[in-house]
Amino acid sequence: MKRIVSLTILASTVLAFASPVLAQTVFVSTQLRPIEEATVVRQDLLKDAGKVDYVVEEPPQFAVRMEAEAQAGKHTVSLVGALHGELSPLADRGQLEPLDELAKKLAAGGMPQSVLDLGKLGKPTQQYIPWMQATYVMAAKKEALQYLPKGADINALTYDQLIEWGRNMQAATGQPQIGFPAGPKGLMARYFQGYFYPSFTGGVVRTFKNADAAAGWEKLKALWAYVTPNSTNYDFMQEPLASGEVMVAWDHVARLKNAISAAPDDYVVFPAPAGPKGRGYMPVLAGLAIPKGAPDTAGATKVIETLTTQKTQLLTASKVGFFPTLNVQLPPDLDKGVALLAGAVTKTQGSKDAVISLLPVGLGDKGGEFNKVYMDAFQRIVLQNEPVADVLVKQGATMAKLMTDTKAPCWAPDAKSDGACPVQ
Amino acid sequence: MTQNRPWIPYLLILPSVAFLALLFVVPLVQTIWLALSDNGAPSLANAERMVTDINFTRSVRNTFLLTIVVVPVQIAIALAMGTMVSKVGRGRETILWIWTIPLGISDLAAGLVWLSILQNTGYFNSLLFSLGVIGRQASWLSYQTPIALFIAIAVAEIWRGTAIVMVIIVAGLNQVPKEFKEAAEIFGAGPWTRFWRITLPLIRPALQSALILRTVLAFEVFAVVYALGGRNFPVLVGEAYNWQNQNQNYSVAAVYAVLIMIISLAATLIYLKALKVDPERLP
Numbered sequence: 001m002k003r004i005v006s007l008t009i010l011a012s013t014v015l016a017f018a019s020p021v022l023a024q025t026v027f028v029s030t031q032l033r034p035i036e037e038a039t040v041v042r043q044d045l046l047k048d049a050g051k052v053d054y055v056v057e058e059p060p061q062f063a064v065r066m067e068a069e070a071q072a073g074k075h076t077v078s079l080v081g082a083l084h085g086e087l088s089p090l091a092d093r094g095q096l097e098p099l100d101e102l103a104k105k106l107a108a109g110g111m112p113q114s115v116l117d118l119g120k121l122g123k124p125t126q127q128y129i130p131w132m133q134a135t136y137v138m139a140a141k142k143e144a145l146q147y148l149p150k151g152a153d154i155n156a157l158t159y160d161q162l163i164e165w166g167r168n169m170q171a172a173t174g175q176p177q178i179g180f181p182a183g184p185k186g187l188m189a190r191y192f193q194g195y196f197y198p199s200f201t202g203g204v205v206r207t208f209k210n211a212d213a214a215a216g217w218e219k220l221k222a223l224w225a226y227v228t229p230n231s232t233n234y235d236f237m238q239e240p241l242a243s244g245e246v247m248v249a250w251d252h253v254a255r256l257k258n259a260i261s262a263a264p265d266d267y268v269v270f271p272a273p274a275g276p277k278g279r280g281y282m283p284v285l286a287g288l289a290i291p292k293g294a295p296d297t298a299g300a301t302k303v304i305e306t307l308t309t310q311k312t313q314l315l316t317a318s319k320v321g322f323f324p325t326l327n328v329q330l331p332p333d334l335d336k337g338v339a340l341l342a343g344a345v346t347k348t349q350g351s352k353d354a355v356i357s358l359l360p361v362g363l364g365d366k367g368g369e370f371n372k373v374y375m376d377a378f379q380r381i382v383l384q385n386e387p388v389a390d391v392l393v394k395q396g397a398t399m400a401k402l403m404t405d406t407k408a409p410c411w412a413p414d415a416k417s418d419g420a421c422p423v424q
Numbered sequence: 425m426t427q428n429r430p431w432i433p434y435l436l437i438l439p440s441v442a443f444l445a446l447l448f449v450v451p452l453v454q455t456i457w458l459a460l461s462d463n464g465a466p467s468l469a470n471a472e473r474m475v476t477d478i479n480f481t482r483s484v485r486n487t488f489l490l491t492i493v494v495v496p497v498q499i500a501i502a503l504a505m506g507t508m509v510s511k512v513g514r515g516r517e518t519i520l521w522i523w524t525i526p527l528g529i530s531d532l533a534a535g536l537v538w539l540s541i542l543q544n545t546g547y548f549n550s551l552l553f554s555l556g557v558i559g560r561q562a563s564w565l566s567y568q569t570p571i572a573l574f575i576a577i578a579v580a581e582i583w584r585g586t587a588i589v590m591v592i593i594v595a596g597l598n599q600v601p602k603e604f605k606e607a608a609e610i611f612g613a614g615p616w617t618r619f620w621r622i623t624l625p626l627i628r629p630a631l632q633s634a635l636i637l638r639t640v641l642a643f644e645v646f647a648v649v650y651a652l653g654g655r656n657f658p659v660l661v662g663e664a665y666n667w668q669n670q671n672q673n674y675s676v677a678a679v680y681a682v683l684i685m686i687i688s689l690a691a692t693l694i695y696l697k698a699l700k701v702d703p704e705r706l707p
Binding site for chain 1: 478543544545560561563565566567568569650654655656666668669670671672673
C-alpha cells in the first residue's frame with residue numbers, strides 16, 4: 001500500500017512538472033520582467049496567442065540558459081524576447097533560426113524596412129523580429145522649471161544650459177538636483193554611448209580619445225558638480241524622482257514611467273541636451289527570435305505574429321510604455337504618463353540636430369566589457385578626478401584591443417570601417 | 425565487526441566523498457583551468473587583466489580593511505554576550521533566541537534593512553532631522569563620504585555576523601567545568617583573572633572555529649556591501665560578480681574566485697598554527 005502511495009506521488013509530481021512543458025510554448029524574455037509587466041504580458045498581450053508559458057529571466061542568466069540548452073542539445077525554449085545586444089551573441093554562434101518568411105510578411109504589414117534590417121544583426125538572414133522599442137529621455141519636476149536659465153527652450157537644451165539650470169537649482173535648494181542612473185544596475189553606460197559621445201564627438205568608438213572627447217569630459221565634470229553624489233547608487237530614476245531626492249533626471253523611458261504615470265501633471269519630459277556635434281540619442285530595440293532546435297516552432301511563430309499585430313503593439317505601448325515597431329499612430333486615449341514620454345521621444349527624433357547612435361553590432365559576448373570601458377573612464381575622470389588625457393589614452397587602448405579582438409566594424413554615428421573599428 | 429571487514433568504514437564514507445568530488449573538486453578544477461587559461465592554452469592574461477583593473481587594488485584593500493575591523497569587534501562582542509548570558513538563569517533561552525535573529529535573515533535582506541535606515545530618505549536621517557541635528561537630508565552612502573560608508577557597512581556586517589560567533593562561543597563556554605572557576609575563586613582570583621587565565625584558554629577550540637568561520641566569511645562579504653555601497657565600495661566577491669554578470673567575462677571572474685579561495689585558505693592555516701589546540705581536546 002505504502003509503495004503504491006509513494007509511486008502515485010512520484011508519478012503525479014513527474015506529470016505536474018512535465019505537462020506544462022509538453023502543452024505550452026515556452027517564451028523566455030529578458031524584457032518586461034517586473035511582476036506587473038509580466039502579468040500584463042500573460043493576461044493581455046498573449047491572450048490570443050494560444051497556450052504560452054511566459055518566463056522571465058535576468059539578462060546574464062538568460063545568456064547562461066541559452067548556452068546551456070545549446071550545449072546540452074535539449075531545448076525547452078521555443079521563443080526568446082531580448083534586447084538587440086543580448087540576441088547578438090546568440091546570432092554570432094549561429095543559434096537562431098532564420099525568420100525571413102515572417103520578416104517579409106511584416107514588411108508588407110507595415111513594419112519599416114530600416115527597423116527590420118536591424119534584426120539581421122549584420123547577417124544575410126533575418127535573425128530576430130523587432131518587437132518593441134524605447135529610448136532615453138529626461139524628466140523634470142514642474143517646480144524645477146522656474147530655475148531654467150532665461151531664454152532656454154526645454155525641448156532644445158544645450159549642455160551649457162543644463163549646467164546653468166543645475167547651478168540655479170542648487171543655489172535655490174541648497175542641494176544638487178540632477179540625477180543619473182549610475183548605480184550597479186543603472187544604464188549609465190548607454191548615456192555615454194548614445195548621448196554623451198555622439199553629442200560631443202559625433203562618434204562612439206573612433207572618437208573615444210580625441211580632443212573633442214577630452215573637452216566633453218571636462219564639460220561633464222562641470223555638470224557633475226550639480227549632480228547628486230547619490231547617483232552612483234541609483235538604478236531606476238523613477239524612484240529618486242518620485243521620492244523628491246532629485247528634480248531632473250535622465251533615464252530609459254520604461255525606468256521613468258512609474259513616477260510619471262503616477263503623477264503626469266507634476267512632470268515635464270524632454271529630449272537630452274545637445275553638445276557641439278548635435279543631440280545624440282539611442283533607440284533601444286527588443287526583438288523576438290526562435291532558437292535553433294526549438295520544440296514548438298509553430299507556436300512560437302504564432303506568438304510573434306500576435307505580438308506584432310497593430311492591436312497588441314498599441315496595447316503594449318499603453319500598458320508597459322514600450323513603443324511599437326510597426327509604423328502606427330499612438331491613440332489619443334493613451335495613458336497620460338506614456339503620452340508624455342512618447343511626446344519626448346518624438347521631439348528627440350524630430351529635433352533638427354539629432355544624431356542617432358545605433359546599437360553596437362558584432363561585439364558578441366563582449367558587450368559588457370564594452371560598457372565597462374566607458375564606465376571605467378567615468379569612474380576615473382569624474383568620480384576619482386584623474387587627469388582626462390591620461391585616462392583616455394589608457395581606456396582608449398583597452399577599447400582598441402576590444403575592437404581588434406571582436407573585429408566589430410564601426411556603426412553609426414561612427415564612419416564605416418573596413419574591418420575592426422579603429423580608435424583614432 | 426569492522427576488524428573482520430576493514431573496508432566497511434570506507435564504504436560508508438564513499439557516498440559523501442563521491443558527492444564532494446563530483447560537486448566540489450570537479451568545478452574547482454574547472455574554475456582553476458578557466459582562470460589560468462586563455463583560448464585553451466595556459467596563460468596569465470586573465471590574472472593580468474584582474475590586477476590591472478581599476479577596482480582591483482581598491483577591492484583588495486576594502487576587503488582586508490573590513491575583515492580587520494569587523495572580525496575582532498565581533499569576537500569581542502560575542503565574548504561579552506556569551507559571558508553575560510552564562511550568568512543569566514531564567515529567560516536565558518529567550519535572550520539567546522533574540523540575539524540569534526540576525527542569523528535567520530539573508531545577507532541581502534540584512535543589507536536592504538540597513539539601506540532603508542541609512543539612505544537619504546531613511547530612518548536615520550529622519551531621526552537626526554527630528555532631533556534638529558541636520559537641517560536637510562544628509563548622504564551617508566555616497567562616494568563623497570567614504571568614511572561614513574565604511575562605518576555603515578562595518579556596522580551592518582557586525583550586526584549580521586556576530587550571532588554565529590556568539591553561538592559557537594556560548595557552546596564553548598558551556599563546556600568549561602564549573603570546578604575550575606570555583607577553585608580559582610577560593611584561591612582569590614578576581615573575575616578578570618578568571619576570565620583571562622581560565623575561561624579564555626579553555627574555550628580556545630571554540631574560539632578557533634569561530635575565528636576561522638568568521639574570517640573566511642568576512643573575505644567573502646558581498647550582499648550587504650552590494651546593497652549599501654553598490655559600486656562605491658568594491659570588494660573581492662563583488663568584483664567577481666561584476667566580471668561574471670555584467671562584463672560576461674567568466675575567466676576574470678574565475679581568477680577572482682581562485683584569489684578569494686587562496687586568501688581564505690591562508691587565513692585558515694594561520695589560525696590553525698597561531699591558535700594551536702591540544703589534540704586531546706579535539707572532538
